Amino acid sequence: DIVMTQTPLSLSVTPGQPASISCKSSQSLLHTDGKTYLFWYLQKPGQSPQLLIYEVSSRFSGVPDRFSGSGSGTDFTLKISRVDTEDVGVYYCMQSIHLPVTFGPGTTVDIK
Amino acid sequence: EVQLVESGGGLVQPGESLRLSCAASGFTFSTYAMNWVRQAPGKGLEWVSAITGSGGGTFYADSVKGRFTISRDTSKNTVYLQMNSLRADDTALYYCAKSLPGYSYGKNDYWGQGTLVTVSS
Numbered sequence: 641d642i643v644m645t646q647t648p649l650s651l652s653v654t655p656g657q658p659a660s661i662s663c664k665s666s667q668s669l670l671h672t673d674g675k676t677y678l679f680w681y682l683q684k685p686g687q688s689p690q691l692l693i694y695e696v697s698s699r700f701s702g703v704p705d706r707f708s709g710s711g712s713g714t715d716f717t718l719k720i721s722r723v724d725t726e727d728v729g730v731y732y733c734m735q736s737i738h739l740p741v742t743f744g745p746g747t748t749v750d751i752k
Numbered sequence: 753e754v755q756l757v758e759s760g761g762g763l764v765q766p767g768e769s770l771r772l773s774c775a776a777s778g779f780t781f782s783t784y785a786m787n788w789v790r791q792a793p794g795k796g797l798e799w800v801s802a803i804t805g806s807g808g809g810t811f812y813a814d815s816v817k818g819r820f821t822i823s824r825d826t827s828k829n830t831v832y833l834q835m836n837s838l839r840a841d842d843t844a845l846y847y848c849a850k851s852l853p854g855y856s857y858g859k860n861d862y863w864g865q866g867t868l869v870t871v872s873s
Binding site (some may be wrong): 677679681683688689690694696700730732734735736739740741742743744745746 | 762787789796797798799811813814837847849852855857858859860861863864865866
């Protein structure tokens with residue numbers, strides 16, 4: 641199974657400041673079709689996960705442009721350019737190149 | 753608007769069975785793969801199973817293979833998860849999640865609110 645790791649596991653951010661979360665996979669997520677199957681989700685308190693970023697860097701419909709994803713191969717980063725109070729929750733990276741689909745352990749983001 | 757509504761959760765004893773349902777609306781159901789993802793209390797996300805849009809392909813996590821069966825009924829726009837031989841470590845909130853267009857598993861865009869399964873004697 642592909643193991644996903646995230647750092648840090650928790651992050652406390654001042655509103656308006658940037659934040660960054662790293663995700664690393666135990667194998668390359670680059671498929672032979674040329675796509676890289678790395679996804680980012682946010683689970684706000686008491687809610688179901690919501691898709692933020694798909695295929696490394698594509699923002700899902702309705703996601704604010706302060707969220708951006710980057711990376712390749714096995715190393716990926718989610719950046720929030722200016723954290724808003726509504727961004728609190730747990731951020732998960734997920735790989736879907738190989739079964740079983742696996743998630744990172746999650747990074748909890750709260751507001752200072 | 754895409755909506756996924758799970759039902760069927762509850763409290764069962766170890767070894768018993770339960771069938772979860774996920775009613776979908778707001779998209780052409782037969783076109784998209786569907787998944788079940790679970791979250792144990794206070795824990796992270798664990799992918800459980802997926803089924804292709806046609807229903808011809810099914811996929812399972814090793815932890816549930818041989819005990820759980822995923823299926824779908826296009827006439828009812830519903831995906832099911834039949835769970836047999838339930839164990840305490842199956843206790844979790846079970847989410848139904850739709851896949852992005854063109855994919856057979858994972859790559860989830862929309863998620864339901866979940867249904868809670870508790871396995872305890």
